[in-house]
Amino acid sequence: MTITVKAPAKINLVLDVTGKRPDGYHDVHMVMTTVDLSDRLELSLLEGGEIRMNAQHAYVPNDERNLAYKAAAVLKERFQVKEGVEIFLEKHIPVAAGLAGGSSDAAATLRGLNELWKLGLSLEELAEIGAEVGSDVPFCVMGGTAIATSRGEVLEDLPAPPPCWVVLAKPSIGVSTADVYGALDLKTAQHPDVPKMIEAIKGQDFKGICEGLGNILESVTLPMHPEVQQIKDFMASCGAEGVLMSGSGPTVFALTEHENRAHRLYNGLRGFCNEVYVVRLIGEKH
Template identity: 35%
Template sequence: MTAPDPGAWSDWPAPAKLNLFLRIVGRRPDGYHRLQTVFQLLDWGDTVRLRLRDDGAVRRAGNGGYGVAEADDLVVRAARLLQKEAKIGQGAEIEVVKRIPLGGGFGGGSSDAATVLVVLNHLWRAGLDEDRLAALGLQLGADVPVFVRGRSAWAEGVGEELTPLALPPAAYLLVDPGVSVPTAELFQTPDLTRDAAPATIADFVSGSELGNAFEPVLRRRSGAVEAALQALSQLGPAALTGTGGGCFARFGARADAEAARSRLPPGLRAWVAEGVAVSPLHRALPPR
């Protein structure tokens, strides 16, 4: 393979995700909550632009950052972590074209970081396998490993114990009420249910109503989330994703989701995306 041109930009997908349910089933000895969820990867998301540097520097390009210092930005941290782990002398410039709303629970920051890890591992020829990349991703955030592995999955632990799961084809109407609540703050909420009975994959597949532990909390504290879920529920089964304010409804076909989108109240930010079994990022990578 010809070495990548250090001066050329390349564009890579960073897909969004949904948590089709989210339960807290206890705490670990280290204080972290034990979760159960299903991650559904989507065919829509951010774009991560990368350009190699010969001087070893890792820099953020463009107008990104959204108030986050360069050294604290997950994409910069991901590149520097991989660089250190694999003892890489090259550097990179990173630009993120944002489409996924910040703090909505759609996984944007985690997916951007995972794309940096996976793609720079390829472009730098670092040679780390998927397990090592996922372990690096976990150092950056609990949702990063699912994007590194690139498969929709059943998840346990803090979200890193992943079992690939074949999900039926579906289209989703996504709504962003514009509410961003820090995850750490939500986990400290006194009325959060932290001891739900563990579910099984069979429970999920059978259609059992497993819910999202954060939904009642956010509905009580945010009128915007309550209004978005009420609006969505008039169109289809509505739910909260992750620990942000983002909501979604599931439909059997894209045309149905698009028709539902046209009936939303004016002013709601909304997108339609389809579920995928394999991440668009992994489809974009050259065969090994």
């Protein structure tokens, strides 16, 4: 028996960090939504009880370092599942891009195994288990659009933003999330207006959403990696209605209501970086 599951990427429309926690993580206040750029996972039942990972990607591990593998192991142990699984992962979301690709793969694994192993769990129960795997996994289990607080695992639903085109551009650099958070100065960094974004989404105000985009981590990543600033500036100069770095970077996204503008952005950005995508906002729950 084989089940196929999609794992969509997520972007943060607004990301604020409100403090550092005793456990070493940071408290965040952000709004996240999903876009139609997805990894594809095939989960096949194995009778022997083994978890076998087949990622077929140079930068994606095939052992417990892979969040999809880890998700399967946590679920198997929690419910003492005797069957195993082979996870075939077809990557489309760029790796280490600030788009939660690994977390979404883990979430898709949880949703797929719930069906494959006939566990009968709700999405809410799967999200709770996902919090053991990673902070972004609960959101990726649920999908849609949500306010996230605490480490990012405490979620409050929002309606989907108005439909639009999303252009994603990832420069060929790596950004360490730990380094970015470690260098963040909460006293001097400009905090984005999260309530303004929430109000714009509830009001289906596309202009307000674009004006409310904000990411406190840009204060660290942009000076560290000028390429990211260059992409932001180029997107803005091409008339994108809203531009922001996703997560800790290095991916930058542009929002536009106009398909021809999205493709103009795509064509121009191909000169800056190899990994450029034109997709739609999903914003709806799984």
